[in-house]
Each structure stands twice: as C-alpha cells, then as structure tokens.
Amino acid sequence: MSREADILIKNITILRPDQASEILRDTDIVIADGKIVKIRTNINIDAKQELNGRGKIALPGLIDAHTHVFQIFLRGALTMHELQRHPIWLNVLIPFEAEMGKEEAEISAKLACLNMIKKGITAFSDAGGPYPEILAEIVSKSGLKATVTHSTIDTGISSYLRSAELNRELVHKYRAGRVRGWYSLRQIMTSTDELIEKTFKYAEEDSVGIHMHLSEEPIEIQHSLSRWGKRPVEFLYNKGYLNHHVVAAHCAFLSKEEVKMLSKSNVKVVHCPTINMMYMNFPRVPELLAEGVKVALGSDGGSYRSLDLFTEMNIMITGMTGYYGSPFLDFNVITPKDALLMATRNGAEALMLEKSGTIKEGYSADITIINTHKSHLIPLHDPFTLPFFASGDDVSEVIVDGKLIMKNGAVLTLDEEKILTEALEITPIVQGRIKRILSKAK
Ligand SMILES: [Zn+2]
Known part of the structure; x- marks a missing residue:
C-alpha cells in the first residue's frame, strides 16, 4: 500500500x-x-x-558549526590547570590527534555522533582530524549531516602533516549528499604561505567550504604581525582569499576593521561560547551580527562540554549580556531568539546546506x-x-x-549500549596516552 x-x-x-x-x-x-x-x-x-x-x-535542526570529533576522549582530562599549557591546541590537542590509532578514531566518531543525536544536533562541521574517512563512514550510518576534512598542517609534527592535495582527494570522494568533504586550515601558525594559497585556490575551484581556526589568541596575532606585518584577517582579506566559502571559528581577537572585512567578504564566523569566553576572549558577536555577518554556534568539541547547544546558547546569552549589555542596562545584546537563529539557520548557511535551517514548505x-x-x-x-x-x-x-x-x-541508527561499552573499554588505554602527552607538554 x-x-x-x-x-x-x-x-x-x-x-x-x-x-x-x-x-x-x-x-x-x-x-x-x-x-x-x-x-x-x-x-x-x-x-x-x-x-x-x-x-x-x-x-x-540544531547545527554544531565547529566541533572536533576526534577530541571527545579528552573529556574531563583537561582541567583548568591543564589549560595553562599554552597554547593548548599546539602542545596537547595536536599531539593527541597525531598519535591516535584507527580503532580509537572509530569509537570517537561513533561516540560523538551518538552524543550529538541525543542532544538534538542534526548537522555538524568537523574542524579536521586524523581520520576524516572513518568519520564520513560513521556519519553516513548515523543519519546525520556533516562536513569532514583533514587537519591540514604543513609545519609541526612530521607524522601529522596533511597536504592540500590529500584534502582534495577527500573533497572529490565526498562531493554531495549528507557527508561532504571540505578543505581546512588548522591555523595560520601551522601553515606555510604556499599551503594557505593552495587551500584557498582549491576550495574556490571545487566550490566547497574551508573550515579554519582564526583569530583565536594573542600569540596568533603577534605571529601574523611579525610574519606579514598584518593581523590575521587583514592578511587573508588583502590577499583576496576571504569569501562566502570560509568558515572561521572563534574570531575572538578581531579589530574593528577586521569585523568590517569579514562582513564585506561574507565569511561565516562560528562562536564557541564556552571555550571562547573561558579560554580566549569575549568575541565581538553583537557587532558582527550588526554588521550582517552570519555568526553560527559551535561546541568546539566534547573535551570541555557535553556537545549541548542549549548549554552553549544559555552561556552565550548570559556571558554576552554580562559583558556587553548589563553594565549599560542594555538587555537586548543577544536575545534567546538570536541564539536560536545562530544555532539553526546561520549554522545551515555556514555549512552551505541548501534549503535548510528553517521549518518551511519545500x-x-x-x-x-x-x-x-x-x-x-x-x-x-x-x-x-x-x-x-x-x-x-x-x-x-x-x-x-x-x-x-x-x-x-x-x-534508531546507532547501537547506543554497544558504543558506550566500546568507549568504556578503550578509555584506560587512552588515559595512558593522555598522561604521556601531558607529561611531555610544556
Ligand atoms: Zn576548534
């Protein structure tokens, strides 16, 4: 029938x-x-x-526009004290990803997808990790939508270097459907000028997104100023690299001029409330929104929080109002409706999902x-x-x-009990690895 x-x-x-x-x-x-x-x-x-x-x-559908699926096994391992190993992404997170084996990667991907579905997330953008193809397979099974990418880096740990060409293979393999391959730049600090140029060129030619961390800490601004005589966004903007394909996570240290550059070039910014406000800075989110920038929401992965975008919305409204509003008796800095818009429609635009992000016929x-x-x-x-x-x-x-x-x-798509058992079984092994990495880190 x-x-x-x-x-x-x-x-x-x-x-x-x-x-x-x-x-x-x-x-x-x-x-x-x-x-x-x-x-x-x-x-x-x-x-x-x-x-x-x-x-x-x-x-x-809720959309997590910046996450790190392969960092979920760091949950609870990075205490406030550990955050002082500055910069933590370079000293701890990258070595952690670089040493990851395939079995752990597969369990991480399953656990993260399960966690996201349970919290109501329908689509996510992974910032780049060691096994994007493993992630793509798990996402396919889970029923979620996602963009996946390598952690593109060409300076640093030799075993973890990933080229723009390698990323291109992924982009061509996952061109359409629920799982799409994207380009990435992990950070300008771990990229040569050649890698940056190639990545933007390929993304333009293939008409897909680039996911990058941008303007996330003062040392990055200092690095950029001494390397190019320009701030990070200023450098990329003057090179003509920035456009609507670019998804820039954090953007916590923008100058007023850089806010305008992001607006003019239609870059999508992802605000990760917990980690931005706790570890980085209060980004100029109200100003970015007022300038017409599409700001989406991100969890920044499961290592600090439980991949819950409601928590992130709540923290954002509270934090942004406390910082930009309450001292001036202005309680409309970021409204709950703004937060929902960021977690849904703006996320869909960031992920370049066509005709998604709202509940409307068609x-x-x-x-x-x-x-x-x-x-x-x-x-x-x-x-x-x-x-x-x-x-x-x-x-x-x-x-x-x-x-x-x-x-x-x-x-309905993943075996919850089996995934939890597998995650518990591998935890002691991962714990040993984290201990070793932390003992070597600055
Ligand atoms: Zn990140």
Whole structure:
C-alpha cells in the first residue's frame, strides 16, 4: 500500500526564528522524500509514521558549526590547570590527534555522533582530524549531516602533516549528499604561505567550504604581525582569499576593521561560547551580527562540554549580556531568539546546506523536537525563552533529511549500549596516552 507521506507530525508548536510567523501552535507537518511538504492545521493524510506533537516544540535542526570529533576522549582530562599549557591546541590537542590509532578514531566518531543525536544536533562541521574517512563512514550510518576534512598542517609534527592535495582527494570522494568533504586550515601558525594559497585556490575551484581556526589568541596575532606585518584577517582579506566559502571559528581577537572585512567578504564566523569566553576572549558577536555577518554556534568539541547547544546558547546569552549589555542596562545584546537563529539557520548557511535551517514548505526536513512535558519547562509563556530553560536532554525526536533518527530519546541508527561499552573499554588505554602527552607538554 503506498502512503502519501513519510512522516506526519500532529499538533506541534513550531518555532521559526527567521520567519514572520515565528510561532505556529497546534500545527501539523507533513514530510515526504526528505522535504517538508506541508505545514497546516488539521491535516488528514496517510503517512508511514505519525508523531503526536502535543506538549512538544519543533525547532529547525540544531547545527554544531565547529566541533572536533576526534577530541571527545579528552573529556574531563583537561582541567583548568591543564589549560595553562599554552597554547593548548599546539602542545596537547595536536599531539593527541597525531598519535591516535584507527580503532580509537572509530569509537570517537561513533561516540560523538551518538552524543550529538541525543542532544538534538542534526548537522555538524568537523574542524579536521586524523581520520576524516572513518568519520564520513560513521556519519553516513548515523543519519546525520556533516562536513569532514583533514587537519591540514604543513609545519609541526612530521607524522601529522596533511597536504592540500590529500584534502582534495577527500573533497572529490565526498562531493554531495549528507557527508561532504571540505578543505581546512588548522591555523595560520601551522601553515606555510604556499599551503594557505593552495587551500584557498582549491576550495574556490571545487566550490566547497574551508573550515579554519582564526583569530583565536594573542600569540596568533603577534605571529601574523611579525610574519606579514598584518593581523590575521587583514592578511587573508588583502590577499583576496576571504569569501562566502570560509568558515572561521572563534574570531575572538578581531579589530574593528577586521569585523568590517569579514562582513564585506561574507565569511561565516562560528562562536564557541564556552571555550571562547573561558579560554580566549569575549568575541565581538553583537557587532558582527550588526554588521550582517552570519555568526553560527559551535561546541568546539566534547573535551570541555557535553556537545549541548542549549548549554552553549544559555552561556552565550548570559556571558554576552554580562559583558556587553548589563553594565549599560542594555538587555537586548543577544536575545534567546538570536541564539536560536545562530544555532539553526546561520549554522545551515555556514555549512552551505541548501534549503535548510528553517521549518518551511519545500525545505529539507531537518527538525529537532523538544518534549516540554517536564517540570522545568511548564509553564513556558514565551517559547522563544527555551534556551534559558531547556537542555539537550529534553530532545525527544531528531529528524534529518526526512528520516527519524531518534524517537522518544532512543537513537534508531546507532547501537547506543554497544558504543558506550566500546568507549568504556578503550578509555584506560587512552588515559595512558593522555598522561604521556601531558607529561611531555610544556
Ligand atoms: Zn576548534
């Protein structure tokens, strides 16, 4: 018997931070062939699956626009004291990735994908790690969407050098679909001028994104000034490298001029609230948004936090308001609606996902559903205040490309218990490796 739709969601509250009709109550959503085909009240249609949306909120799928899948086994190993091994990415994170074996990589990828689905994430952009092809295979199975890339570096640990040509093979292998290969530059400090030039050239020719860390700490600014006589963004902008393909994570030390350069060149910036505000700086997020820059949200990986974008939204609103707003009695610096927009539509734009990032007819059916039948979510007078009260643990369903990948909190695409067992089994081995790396690090 053929059915008219794949999924019918009945009587749900829909939040659409980018649309004029931003809250739709008691509304039905019809999903077919990966797309949202109808949004109305009282739809009667024969669907393969029907979900009761009463007491639930549908959000555009959450997107983690900057993460490090292969750092998840560092969770809880980097205490405040360890953060003083400055810069930690060069002294600890890169050696950790460089020494990783394939088995650990596979378990890391499974654990991270499972963790993301449980927290309501529908798509992510990995900043680059040792085994992007392993990650691509796991993402395919998980039902998530992702961009994967090598950690492109041509100075530093010899076993961990990755060329633009190697990255190009990945880009050509994963050209379309849910998993796409991207280019990356780990950091200008670990890239020769030749690598930087080639990477931007290839990304332009192949019309795909480049994921990079940019303006993340004072030593990077000093490095750039002494190497080129220009600040990092200024250098890349003057070279003509910056455009809408570039996703720049952190951007925590921008000059006012650099904010304008990012805006003019349509670069997508990713703010990672916890790590930016704790370890780096308060980025000029309100100014970037006011200049029209699409700022997305990132977790920066699972080593400091639990890959929960609700936590990141909450921290961002609190931190940014405390820093840029409260002293001036201005409480509209970053609103919860802004935060939701950053975690959804802006993330979709950063990942170059076409027709995604909102709940609208004709758009990709990427939806995160929250169960509000909880003591901490009743009442919720303005549903847009969700980032203040909800956490990723309130997510009950996740739909990606029209497929239900989590239902009632149970992940349907990955074996949760098996992954947790594998992760526990390998933990002591990884612990030994972390100990060795930390004892050698500055
Ligand atoms: Zn990062």
